[in-house]
Amino acid sequence: MSPAGKNKPSFFITTPIYYPSDRLHIGHAYTTVAADAIARFKRLQGYDVFFLTGTDEHGQKIQRRAQAAGKTPQEFVDNIVAGIRELWSTLKISYDDFIRTTEKRHELAVQEVFRRIEAKGDIYKSQYEGWYCADCEAYYTEAQYKGSEGGKCPDHDKPLERLREESYFFRMSKYAGRLLKYIEDNPDFIQPASRRNEMVSFIKSGLEDLCVSRTTFDWGILLPDDPRHVVYVWFDALTNYITAAGFPASPERFAKYWPADVHLVGKEIVRFHTIIWPIMLMALDLPLPKKVFGHGWLVLEGGKMSKSRGNVIDPVTLVNKYGLDAIRHFLLREIPFGADGVYSEDALVARINSDLANDLGNLLYRTLVMAEKFFGGKFPGPGEETPLDAELRTLAGSVVRDMEQSMERLEISGAIANLWRLVSRANKYIDEVAPWALMRQGQTGRAATAIYYLGECLRILGVALTPYLVDTPERIWTQLGVEGSPREGLFRELTEWGGLKPGTVTRRGSPLFPRIDPETRAPVDATKKSAASITSAGGNAPAQAAATGFSPQAGSAGAASAEEVTIDAFKRMDFRVARVVSAEKVPGADKLLRLSIDLGDATREIVSGIAAQYRPEDLIGKQIIVLANLKPARIRGIESKGMLLAASSDEDLVLLTTDSDIPPGSRIS
Numbered sequence: 041m042s043p044a045g046k047n048k049p050s051f052f053i054t055t056p057i058y059y060p061s062d063r064l065h066i067g068h069a070y071t072t073v074a075a076d077a078i079a080r081f082k083r084l085q086g087y088d089v090f091f092l093t094g095t096d097e098h099g100q101k102i103q104r105r106a107q108a109a110g111k112t113p114q115e116f117v118d119n120i121v122a123g124i125r126e127l128w129s130t131l132k133i134s135y136d137d138f139i140r141t142t143e144k145r146h147e148l149a150v151q152e153v154f155r156r157i158e159a160k161g162d163i164y165k166s167q168y169e170g171w172y173c174a175d176c177e178a179y180y181t182e183a184q185y186k187g188s189e190g191g192k193c194p195d196h197d198k199p200l201e202r203l204r205e206e207s208y209f210f211r212m213s214k215y216a217g218r219l220l221k222y223i224e225d226n227p228d229f230i231q232p233a234s235r236r237n238e239m240v241s242f243i244k245s246g247l248e249d250l251c252v253s254r255t256t257f258d259w260g261i262l263l264p265d266d267p268r269h270v271v272y273v274w275f276d277a278l279t280n281y282i283t284a285a286g287f288p289a290s291p292e293r294f295a296k297y298w299p300a301d302v303h304l305v306g307k308e309i310v311r312f313h314t315i316i317w318p319i320m321l322m323a324l325d326l327p328l329p330k331k332v333f334g335h336g337w338l339v340l341e342g343g344k345m346s347k348s349r350g351n352v353i354d355p356v357t358l359v360n361k362y363g364l365d366a367i368r369h370f371l372l373r374e375i376p377f378g379a380d381g382v383y384s385e386d387a388l389v390a391r392i393n394s395d396l397a398n399d400l401g402n403l404l405y406r407t408l409v410m411a412e413k414f415f416g417g418k419f420p421g422p423g424e425e426t427p428l429d430a431e432l433r434t435l436a437g438s439v440v441r442d443m444e445q446s447m448e449r450l451e452i453s454g455a456i457a458n459l460w461r462l463v464s465r466a467n468k469y470i471d472e473v474a475p476w477a478l479m480r481q482g483q484t485g486r487a488a489t490a491i492y493y494l495g496e497c498l499r500i501l502g503v504a505l506t507p508y509l510v511d512t513p514e515r516i517w518t519q520l521g522v523e524g525s526p527r528e529g530l531f532r533e534l535t536e537w538g539g540l541k542p543g544t545v546t547r548r549g550s551p552l553f554p555r556i557d558p559e560t561r562a563p564v565d566a567t568k569k570s571a572a573s574i575t576s577a578g579g580n581a582p583a584q585a586a587a588t589g590f591s592p593q594a595g596s597a598g599a600a601s602a603e604e605v606t607i608d609a610f611k612r613m614d615f616r617v618a619r620v621v622s623a624e625k626v627p628g629a630d631k632l633l634r635l636s637i638d639l640g641d642a643t644r645e646i647v648s649g650i651a652a653q654y655r656p657e658d659l660i661g662k663q664i665i666v667l668a669n670l671k672p673a674r675i676r677g678i679e680s681k682g683m684l685l686a687a688s689s690d691e692d693l694v695l696l697t698t699d700s701d702i703p704p705g706s707r708i709s
C-alpha cells in the first residue's frame with residue numbers, strides 16, 4: 041500500500057559521511073547517487089523521506105593534511121566541504137540535510153552520548169597500547185593485520201604505528217552476546233547476507249573493548265569532563281545519524297525519524313556500522329537502525345581507485361562529457377547493488393549507446409514519428425486490443441510491480457534492468473505490429489491501439505525512471521505532450537495504465553541521448569568507418585545495382601575522375617538530412633531494405649541496397665543523407681522516393697551521416 045495523506049510514514053536513509061581530506065571521486069558519487077535513487081523512490085511512494093548526507097571532519101588524518109597545506113583544520117575542511125556540496129548539486133542529489141561533524145549541534149550530541157554511556161558504567165579509563173592506522177583512525181589487533189610486529193593496515197597497505205596512550209574504553213565486550221542475538225533475530229539488519237555472515241564470524245571471534253578517546257592530537261570533539269582527550273573519530277562520526285535526526289535537542293523529531301530505515305555504506309565500513317554503532321545504541325537504550333546495507337566497490341580494471349595511485353575518476357568531468365543522466369544510469373545500472381563492479385569508460389559508452397540512445401531513445405522517437413505520421417501528431421484513443429497488445433499492457437503493469445519489489449530489497453540495478461524489459465519489448469512490439477503496414481491495410485483502429493499503447497508505456501516509463509534519472513523523465517513527458525510532472529503524485533497512481541489522454545498533442549524534440557562514437561567518445565549519429573568514394577545506395581539505382589547493393593559507379597578508392605559540374609548543377613540536387621523511422625527487409629530480395637524516413641515535414645519510403653551491410657534494427661533512429669528530389673522509381677513493386685548516400689570501397693559500404701544531430705529535413709549544401 042502506498043502511504044498518503046498528512047500522516048505519512050517516515051523513511052530515514054543515510055549515506056556515510058565523507059572525509060573531507062580530498063576531492064571526492066566517482067566511487068563516493070556511487071554511494072550517494074544510490075542513496076539518492078532510493079530516497080527519490082520512497083518519496084514517490086508517498087513516504088516522508090529524510091535523506092541525510094554530510095562530512096566526517098575530525099581526526100588526525102585531516103589535521104595532518106591541513107598542516108601540510110598550511111591551513112588550520114577548519115579552513116582546510118571548509119574549502120573541501122564547499123566542493124563536496126557543489127558536487128552533490130551537480131549530481132542533483134536530493135538530500136534533506138547535510139551534517140558536518142564540526143557543527144555545534146553535533147558536538148553537543150556527541151558529548152551527550154559520551155556522558156550517558158559513561159554514566160551507565162560502560163565507559164572506563166585505562167591504558168592503551170596497540171597498532172594504529174592513522175588513515176583508518178583505528179587500532180588493529182594481530183588477528184586483523186595478520187602479521188608480525190610492524191604489520192600493515194589491511195585497508196591502506198601502510199605500516200601500522202605503535203601507540204600507547206591513556207584512554208577511555210567503551211565496554212563493547214559486554215554487548216557481544218546481545219548483538220549476536222539481535223543479528224540472528226533480525227535477518228534483514230545486515231544486507232546483503234554475505235556481509236552478515238562475515239560480521240557474525242567477526243563477533244564470534246571475540247570483541248575487545250574499544251578505545252574511544254585520543255590524546256595524541258586535538259582536532260576533535262573534547263570529552264565533556266576531561267578536555268585533554270578528544271573523542272575517537274568513529275565514535276564521533278557514527279553519532280551523526282542521531283544528531284541529524286534530532287538527538288538530543290528535538291525529541292519529537294527524533295521520535296519521528298529514529299530508528300533509521302537504511303544506512304547505506306561501502307563494504308569496508310560495514311564493521312563500524314554493524315558492531316560499534318549498534319552497541320553504542322544499545323548502551324544508550326536507543327533502537328537500532330532497521331538495516332545496514334553494505335554495497336560493493338567501483339574498481340578500475342587495474343584495481344582499486346585511490347588518490348595516491350593517481351587513478352581517480354572525477355565524476356564532474358564525466359558529467360560534462362556525457363551528461364548527468366548518462367552517468368547516473370551507468371552507476372545505478374551497471375553494478376548489481378552489493379557486488380563490486382569495474383568502471384571503464386568503454387563500459388560507460390556501451391551502456392549509453394545500448395540502453396539510452398538505442399533502446400529508450402529510439403522507442404520514444406519511433407513512437408512520436410508514427411503518432412505524427414499516422415495520427416497528425418496526436419495520440420489516438422486505443423481501438424480494439426489484440427493478444428499482442430494485451431501482452432504489452434500486462435507487461436507494463438508487472439514491470440512496475442517488480443520494480444517496487446526490487447527497490448524494497450534495494451536491488452537498484454535489478455529494478456532498472458526490469459524497466460528495460462518493457463523498453464525492449466515495446467521496441468520489438470513495434471516491429472511485430474508494424475503499424476505502417478496496418479495503416480496501409482486500412483486497419484487504423486489497430487494502429488491506433490499500438491500507438492496509444494506505446495505512448496502509454498513511455499508515459500509509465502517516464503514515471504518509473506524518476507528515481508534514477510533527473511532530466512530524462514521530464515523530457516519524455518514533454519515530448520509525449522503529457523501535462524504535469526512525472527514526479528508529482530504517487531507511484532502506484534501515476535503508473536496505473538490509461539493515464540495518457542487520447543488527443544494528447546505530441547511535441548517531438550531532439551533525441552533523448554546522442555549516440556557516442558566508441559572510438560572518439562564524441563557524440564555522433566553513427567560510427568564512422570574509413571570510406572572511399574561516395575556512392576548512392578539503393579534508392580533509385582537501377583534494379584540490377586540495387587540487387588547487388590552497389591550502384592554501378594561504386595569504385596575503388598581512387599581519385600575523383602568524374603566530369604566537372606557547375607555549382608548550379610549541384611544546387612539542383614536537394615540533399616537532405618533524414619532519420620530512419622523503420623526498416624525492414626524486402627521479401628525475396630537479399631540485398632534490399634525498405635526504409636521509412638523522416639524528412640522533417642514528411643515521411644516517405646525508400647528502397648535501398650544495403651541489406652548486406654546493415655541490419656534493419658541497427659538503422660532505426662540513424663541520421664542519413666538522402667537525395668530527396670530524385671525521380672521516384674518502383675523497386676520490387678515499392679515506390680522509392682529518394683536515394684540515400686553511402687561511401688564505398690571495394691570491400692565495404694558505409695552510410696553517410698552528420699557529424700552531430702541536426703533536425704531531419706536540414707538542407708545540405
Ligand code: MSP
Nearest residue numbers: 056057058059067068096277278305306307337338
Ligand atoms: N568517514 C567515513 C565514514 C563515516 S560514516 C559514519 C568514510 N569516509 S570515506 O570518505 O572514506 O568513504 C565514504 C564512502 O565512500 C564509503 O562508504 C566508501 O565505501 C565509499 N567509497 C569510497 N571509494 C569507493 C569506491 N571506489 N567505490 C564505491 N564506494 C567507495 O569511510
